[in-house]
């Protein structure tokens with residue numbers, strides 16, 4: 001979800017210089033707000049049993065990372081590509097579909113990898129604070145029961161899941177997307 | 185068709201960037217069916233001049249007169265790595281809304297002309313630099329421009345690939361009646377293939393010499409150019425920027 005919002009903001013970024021400044025500012029603010037504050041606020045708003053806080057917190061963590069990548073990707077290649085698209089007679093829609101969006105793939109893939117990692121780690125914390133399920137909840141639960149073995153078991157599962165996800169999905173994705181970078 | 189008429193005439197073009205004068209009153213002219221070479225050192229504004237002709241940049245002063253449509257092949261290939269060569273070449277035809285059969289026909293024709301047929305189903309990152317360059321040219325050629333602007337099409341290509349590409353370029357001009365402007369750093373590379381050559385100075389750039397090569401046979405064009413340049417006392421301006429050996433003087 002953070003990914004989607006970031007992409008959307010990134011595209012807005014291309015549209016107007018004023019939006020550009022606003023989005024830059026927003027990103028700076030987002031990046032400087034502590035995750036703990038988000039967790040506490042969101043749990044207070046939605047309640048301990050709601051599944052929303054972990055999801056929202058994860059999105060909020062992922063968003064600035066992805067957004068920064070989108071913006072960097074846009075700045076580097078969009079001018080030349082836009083000129084080429086004009087030369088070939090593409091309209092705005094065709095330009096976004098065939099040129100701009102795919103050109104963001106390499107930087108997006110890299111950012112997704114780090115954003116997803118960060119988001120997962122954070123959502124575990126959020127689960128521990130206020131949630132009725134998930135690995136974070138389990139760890140907090142065993143902690144409250146003073147059962148270190150349970151904490152370690154779930155902690156290990158967490159690490160294994162993250163490594164598997166990274167190696168099996170995210171790393172290959174990033175490698176594939178790297179082919180899509182435009183040679184200068 | 186008016187085969188020998190003027191296709192392009194730019195007159196007294198001035199262009200500065202950030203207060204630095206780059207083009208200092210440059211005039212060039214090209215006829216239909218001609219290969220015109222523009223040779224000049226790095227930073228002399230060759231790319232800028234092509235961009236002005238293609239309408240991507242406005243001159244500060246001067247006149248651009250174009251008969252027909254001028255399309256530019258960028259110095260960077262800018263092939264889309266997410267599309268096969270076939271689909272890269274077809275892009276402009278798709279945007280023009282041509283029927284599929286027609287697109288396929290035009291793509292095969294351009295591919296054949298440039299010697300790309302066997303690579304059409306490859307992705308840009310699967311082919312050599314020379315093939316990628318040809319594909320970038322084909323992508324513009326299929327749009328059938330009257331004036332084809334090639335920004336350093338020879339850069340990064342070995343001698344044999346260059347020669348082959350230049351022969352295709354000459355064929356495009358002479359047989360299809362297109363005007364082709366070829367930009368390069370070195371007279372050696374392009375003089376034998378050009379109908380006319382413009383030699384640019386260091387910036388602020390003026391045209392150092394404009395030499396008509398049509399009446400000279402290809403093998404003697406280079407020495408003609410050298411002759412003119414030494415008369416001007418400007419032999420040092422160019423020719424050896426890439427460290428290539430100078431052909432017999």
Ligand SMILES: Nc1ncnc2c1ncn2[C@@H]1O[C@H](COP(=O)(O)OP(=O)(O)OP(=O)(O)O)[C@@H](O)[C@H]1O
Nearest residue numbers: 201202206224225226227228229230231232233259
């Ligand atoms: N958009 C721009 N903004 C600022 N300066 C520019 C811009 N475009 C070109 N220049 C400057 O104008 C000069 C001429 O550039 P140009 O790229 O046209 O030269 P060139 O002859 O094509 O050089 P090369 O042989 O290296 O390709 C350079 O000094 C360049 O830095």
Ligand SMILES: [Mg+2]
Nearest residue numbers: 230231259335
């Ligand atoms: Mg250039």
